[in-house]
Amino acid sequence: MPGMTSARRIGRAVKRSRMRRAGESAYGLLLLLRQLVLAGVVALLVAAGLWASWHPAQQAMATGGRGTLTVADCSRERCTGSYAPSAPGAAPSDHVILEQALGAHQGTKVPVARGDGDEVVRAGWAGLLRACLPLGGALLLAAVVVAGGLRLRRTARVTGLLGLALLAAAALTM
Incomplete structure (x- = not known):
């Protein structure tokens, strides 16, 4: 580019930087979309665990x-x-x-x-904890998705420990 005028060089640099920014924006949009899909998967897992636990838990606490x-x-x-x-x-x-x-x-x-x-x-606590077994399993599965997909290690650790504690409490009351 030795024979180019400085205005032409600046014009090409601006053009390249716009294209680069557009590419970076598209990549950022894909990353955001990935995060949203994985957060939806986590929400679906936990909602399914709650749904499966709801009716038996109501009967146990009636x-x-x-x-x-x-x-x-x-x-x-x-x-x-x-x-x-x-x-x-x-x-x-x-x-x-x-x-x-x-x-x-x-x-x-x-x-x-x-x-x-x-x-x-x-009935009682034993029945309630037994009814919440699907929720405990869903929390363990959600912890794997949170850790691996969303890269939120501390949140995954807390979610997994909650699921494990729920499963352990249910096993101890059986």
Whole structure:
């Protein structure tokens, strides 16, 4: 460019810098779009965990329809037995199903809340923590996305520890 006038050199430099800025802007837009998509994935994971936990948690914390399950038989998937309501005047049942493996022996009494039909769910803190298992798993998955995709290490660490604590608390109350 030795034979160029200074005005032509400046014109080319300005043109190059505009193109460079446009390229940088497009790259920045792609980075922003990536962050937004990954934040949406995290929000979707946590929302799905909350959705899956909501109905069982409501049943576990319900004050009406509480009683005691006397375990008659327990398999890996469910326990069956008789239901004795704690409210006076409510009808007992000889055969109810608890869709959770308790590892309980015959004759063990478990506090439950009456669900739909012959189904019951655990009541109290144990039932609430058991109902929140999907939320704990969703928090662990979200922590992986937050750490790897969003590059927010501290937030991912807190999210993962919350999910792990929820899963551990549920396992301890079983």
